[in-house]
Amino acid sequence: AQRVTQPEKLLSVFKGAPVELKCNYSYSGSPELFWYVQYSRQRLQLLLRHISRESIKGFTADLNKGETSFHLKKPFAQEEDSAMYYCALYNRYAGKSTFGDGTTLTVKP
């Protein structure tokens, strides 16, 4: 069974501080992992995908297969980063998507 764990429900940092949102997964195959973000009163939207290894809004995420992790990082948090962040795993063979429970990030001024 596939599983995604986000151990922190709430995370609070000060503006300019580094931030790391943790994501661990359980999946027997080769995972496809994503980070989605939901700003207040907005719909979920894709932030990052591990396949493209991109940096969006200063965020990066590296897939670590040995530790089965896909942590989201940003060196200098901004107030506009305050949102709910979801880590997600897609099983392309079964078509099933699994999301973590989400982490609410608050960036304080």
Added chain:
Amino acid sequence: EAQVTQNPRYLITVTGKKLTVTCSQNMNHEYMSWYRQDPGLGLRQIYYSMNVEVTDKGDVPEGYKVSRKEKRNFPLILESPSPNQTSLYFCASSQYGTGGLEQYFGPGTRLTVT
């Protein structure tokens, strides 16, 4: 404009009264999915469809039905709603590409069952 739409956006109903939440996408996506979002439980997949006439159960399918008769629409049906189905529901669609399965989400439907 490329988008996923859901209707209604808000619904209050009573236990046992059948309801349908519609979902439509205009991006010609093959993959569509329904999720429910509950506090502390994150997003849980209810049903998904990889193409027309192909649907599969997600993690929490009990009490729900879906159909995929045409590519653009993927309605969620609650035959006999119960209070534990009070939740925020999201529909999503995607087209598998080189970037993986990026899902586009609808605005959400807030359902209250009394």
